[in-house]
Amino acid sequence: MLEMRGITKRFPGVVANEGVDFTVRSGRVHTLLGENGAGKSTLMKILFGLYRPDEGSVHLEGTEVEIRSPADAISRGIGMIHQHFMLVPTLTVAENVALGLGGAWGSSDLRPIRQRLVEVSERYGLEVDPDAFIWQLAVGERQRVEILKALFRNARILVLDEPTAVLTPPEVTDLFTTLRQLRDDGRGLVFISHKLHEVMEISDEITVLRDGRIVGNTVPESSSRESLAQMMVGRPVLFTRTVQHHDPGEDRLVVRDLVVQGDRGNLAVDKVSLSVRAGEILGVAGVSGNGQRELAEAIFGLRPVESGGIDIDGVPAGSLAPKAVRSKGMAYVPEERMRDGVIGEFTVAENLVLVDHGSPPYTRWGFLRFGAIKRQCTKLVQRYSVKTPMLETLTRSLSGGNIQKVVIAREFSCGAEVLVVSQPTRGIDVGAAEYVHEQLLGQRAAGAAILLISEDLDEVLQMSDRVAVIFRGQIMDQLPRSEATAMRVGRLMMGLKAE
Amino acid sequence: MSEFFTTTAIVATLASGIRLSAPFLIAALGESVGQRAGVLNLGVEGVMLIGAYAAYNTALETGNVLAAVFVAILMGVLMGAIYAFITVVMHAQQGISGIGIYLFGLGITDLLFQKQVGTPKPIDGLQSTSVPLLGDIPTVGEIFFRHNALVYVAYLLIPVVWFVVNRTTFGLNIRAVGETPEAADTLGVSVTWTRVSAILIGNGLAALAGAALALEIGIFQYNLTAGQGFIAIALVYFGAWRPSGIMAGALLFGIVSSTVLQWKTLGIVSGSASSFTAMAPAVLTILVLVVVSRRIGQPSALTKPFDRSD
Ligand SMILES: Nc1ncnc2c1ncn2[C@@H]1O[C@H](COP(=O)(O)OP(=O)(O)O)[C@@H](O)[C@H]1O
Ligand SMILES: [Mg+2]
Numbered sequence: 001m002l003e004m005r006g007i008t009k010r011f012p013g014v015v016a017n018e019g020v021d022f023t024v025r026s027g028r029v030h031t032l033l034g035e036n037g038a039g040k041s042t043l044m045k046i047l048f049g050l051y052r053p054d055e056g057s058v059h060l061e062g063t064e065v066e067i068r069s070p071a072d073a074i075s076r077g078i079g080m081i082h083q084h085f086m087l088v089p090t091l092t093v094a095e096n097v098a099l100g101l102g103g104a105w106g107s108s109d110l111r112p113i114r115q116r117l118v119e120v121s122e123r124y125g126l127e128v129d130p131d132a133f134i135w136q137l138a139v140g141e142r143q144r145v146e147i148l149k150a151l152f153r154n155a156r157i158l159v160l161d162e163p164t165a166v167l168t169p170p171e172v173t174d175l176f177t178t179l180r181q182l183r184d185d186g187r188g189l190v191f192i193s194h195k196l197h198e199v200m201e202i203s204d205e206i207t208v209l210r211d212g213r214i215v216g217n218t219v220p221e222s223s224s225r226e227s228l229a230q231m232m233v234g235r236p237v238l239f240t241r242t243v244q245h246h247d248p249g250e251d252r253l254v255v256r257d258l259v260v261q262g263d264r265g266n267l268a269v270d271k272v273s274l275s276v277r278a279g280e281i282l283g284v285a286g287v288s289g290n291g292q293r294e295l296a297e298a299i300f301g302l303r304p305v306e307s308g309g310i311d312i313d314g315v316p317a318g319s320l321a322p323k324a325v326r327s328k329g330m331a332y333v334p335e336e337r338m339r340d341g342v343i344g345e346f347t348v349a350e351n352l353v354l355v356d357h358g359s360p361p362y363t364r365w366g367f368l369r370f371g372a373i374k375r376q377c378t379k380l381v382q383r384y385s386v387k388t389p390m391l392e393t394l395t396r397s398l399s400g401g402n403i404q405k406v407v408i409a410r411e412f413s414c415g416a417e418v419l420v421v422s423q424p425t426r427g428i429d430v431g432a433a434e435y436v437h438e439q440l441l442g443q444r445a446a447g448a449a450i451l452l453i454s455e456d457l458d459e460v461l462q463m464s465d466r467v468a469v470i471f472r473g474q475i476m477d478q479l480p481r482s483e484a485t486a487m488r489v490g491r492l493m494m495g496l497k498a499e
Numbered sequence: 500m501s502e503f504f505t506t507t508a509i510v511a512t513l514a515s516g517i518r519l520s521a522p523f524l525i526a527a528l529g530e531s532v533g534q535r536a537g538v539l540n541l542g543v544e545g546v547m548l549i550g551a552y553a554a555y556n557t558a559l560e561t562g563n564v565l566a567a568v569f570v571a572i573l574m575g576v577l578m579g580a581i582y583a584f585i586t587v588v589m590h591a592q593q594g595i596s597g598i599g600i601y602l603f604g605l606g607i608t609d610l611l612f613q614k615q616v617g618t619p620k621p622i623d624g625l626q627s628t629s630v631p632l633l634g635d636i637p638t639v640g641e642i643f644f645r646h647n648a649l650v651y652v653a654y655l656l657i658p659v660v661w662f663v664v665n666r667t668t669f670g671l672n673i674r675a676v677g678e679t680p681e682a683a684d685t686l687g688v689s690v691t692w693t694r695v696s697a698i699l700i701g702n703g704l705a706a707l708a709g710a711a712l713a714l715e716i717g718i719f720q721y722n723l724t725a726g727q728g729f730i731a732i733a734l735v736y737f738g739a740w741r742p743s744g745i746m747a748g749a750l751l752f753g754i755v756s757s758t759v760l761q762w763k764t765l766g767i768v769s770g771s772a773s774s775f776t777a778m779a780p781a782v783l784t785i786l787v788l789v790v791v792s793r794r795i796g797q798p799s800a801l802t803k804p805f806d807r808s809d
Contacts, residue, residue, distance in 0.1 A: 050807060070684060071689075074686070074687050075687075080685070082685065085682075086681055086685045087682055088679045090674070090678050090799075091674060091675065091678070098671060099675050099682075099686050099688060100672075100686030100687045149686070
């Protein structure tokens with residue numbers, strides 16, 4: 001029903017799509033598989049009228065069409081669930097759905113909308129309260145609102161950009177039930193993901209994108225996780241990493257009944273108690289926005305502690321400034337690496353010494369010593385295989401994976417033995433992610449105590465010795481690795497205690 | 500002091516407080532519409548001056564108050580079109596663009612006044628009309644129902660603005676665009692047109708506020724508004740972007756201003772003390788801004804230009 005032919009899209013410095021052909025057929029789920037940065041979102045944003053292609057054409061039911069804006073795409077029956085939700089948090093569910101439906105001056109009577117909302121959500125198992133404000137909803141519910149928005153606009157083609165990235169395993173199962181139902185209605189679905197087991201499960205057809213180009217077209221029946229991964233990354237990928245078991249040492253980081261406020265004065269961290277031992281990775285799993293950011297910031301002294309205590313090696317370290325926390329041997333890999341991890345306008349070298357730049361050997365009598373800085377940075381760039389043209393390159397021009405390597409290089413090389421690591425592989429390519437994981441395991445083997453906070457459940461399950469699950473600021477449970485199955489942890493992430 | 504606490508004095512103070520609150524109220528309601536759509540307009544003061552001068556000059560030439568109001572609003576909308584072009588279409592920084600509008604309004608009205616009028620000439624401004632029946636109620640009638648038409652208009656605007664913002668499709672678009680313009684865009688709502696319309700409404704109301712001021716006192720002079728436009732912006736924050744909150748703030752300022760005037764007239768304060776009390780509104784503004792600095796309810800996209808391609 002829809003065909004994109006020879007699509008090319010260039011951004012300054014990158015070709016996001018190059019000669020891409022892509023078709024959507026009614027009653028089929030067509031998966032677009034590719035690494036971060038492969039160009040999947042760009043291709044779909046072109047389809048939805050958010051970007052204009054530099055070359056190529058879009059054909060709908062056999063006739064060439066030009067999609068100038070999202071309004072254009074909607075009127076042609078194309079709906080899109082964006083990777084970053086497009087919802088107005090201060091409006092209700094019904095208002096979000098109503099947005100853009102009425103004429104400019106009509107009075108917005110929400111009653112018919114609310115009624116249809118109930119009907120449609122029952123039919124597709126998309127349960128949601130029409131009068132709830134978006135900010136009150138959990139991530140999974142927000143996604144249902146996004147799908148409802150598209151259905152309300154009679155989308156015959158539905159694009160879902162990484163819909164499972166934010167969901168727990170039980171929620172993914174529910175989403176797939178809905179998707180199958182939509183497909184059986186005769187709609188054409190585009191599913192975007194880089195999680196292979198999901199792709200194998202839901203797809204009728206798979207197209208693999210790498211560096212903006214199509215590198216393969218296949219069906220799940222004639223492919224395996226290994227073959228898909230190889231196509232996606234361009235080389236064989238390790239799936240199961242065997243983490244050597246070893247006995248952890250003493251408690252290094254202890255958090256007792258920690259209470260921390262969120263940005264809106266809400267209770268973000270609610271009496272959290274954790275302890276991390278030397279040579280151990282404690283994974284904190286949870287759906288985005290359940291207090292993980294506030295927890296990490298409070299431990300590192302970036303956010304005031306309301307009550308409770310934080311000890312490093314038995315010495316109280318609550319409410320210290322980050323500099324003092326660092327001097328106690330803690331290092332921090334923040335989740336927002338561009339905002340809190342590096343200064344984008346600084347060079348790679350400047351970012352690498354940002355913590356130590358004020359002390360010898362990098363400074364003498366208040367003057368920076370460029371020779372010493374350069375020697376150290378050359379070493380770090382090699383050791384952590386940061387791909388940068390020069391030490392003087394501006395950090396923001398590196399890829400996400402290499403920026404993360406800069407942060408890791410700086411934080412892991414300063415001799416800290418307690419590491420707080422947030423979302424270390426979010427948005428970076430498979431190669432860089434593998435590398436970050438290796439470094440974490442290396443630190444663990446060297447005896448560091450690591451608190452790994454991640455919204456990527458696979459990552460937590462793969463890396464951790466123990467798994468703690470956080471929900472609405474509370475630790476639901478802590479499980480040893482042997483008992484932490486995806487389904488069990490997934491249920492805890494949704495706030496469901498063991499049945 | 501005791502002469503202030505007579506019934507007559509208090510009634511007069513309250514009545515003139517309501518009267519004085521009208522320009523604050525109209526301008527702040529207009530500004531709130533723009534801000535709900537994500538556009539901060541620091542040029543309210545300048546647009547008020549333009550509205551005031553346009554109304555004054557039209558009334559002087561034609562003697563027709565209705566025409567004066569009409570011309571004032573027209574000029575305000577015109578200024579709005581300029582501001583919308585600069586900030587929404589050209590994505591200029593809103594803070595500095597608004598200050599430009601203010602300086603323009605301050606300068607051009609003085610220039611035109613010198614050229615066209617020269618010496619101050621009073622006009623027949625708005626006459627107070629007593630509302631039938633209600634105006635005859637003792638005390639209550641005197642306080643609330645013996646004002647000029649624009650005072651009633653100002654208070655009628657409170658439910659009107661509330662209804663437009665909260666109960667119409669246009670209002671829904673305004674709220675969405677002020678909070679998450681990307682989301683509105685992906686649903687086919689034009690961020691540009693929604694913001695432009697909100698700015699036109701806001702500036703039209705700012706000019707109307709200026710007209711209310713000039714027609715009420717019946718003269719024009721350099722910097723007639725004396726900071727009322729800036730106070731109106733502060734009132735939007737004070738009122739937490741809600742018409743009812745803005746009304747409370749406007750009333751507070753109106754009554755403080757009328758009390759200061761009353762004290763001066765009654766000779767309760769005089770000399771240097773009177774210049775101190777004259778600062779009351781300014782001090783109050785600062786206090787208000789400190790108190791409301793939490794910004795709960797501020798539209799998330801306020802002052803942020805929207806451009807789809809990034
Ligand atoms: N608006 C933009 N401006 C500049 N570069 C962009 C923009 N959007 C995407 N890119 C670049 O295009 C490439 C493809 O990005 P994207 O389509 O988001 O990948 P994916 O969705 O597959 O992870 C990346 O290198 C990204 O940095
Ligand atoms: Mg993407």
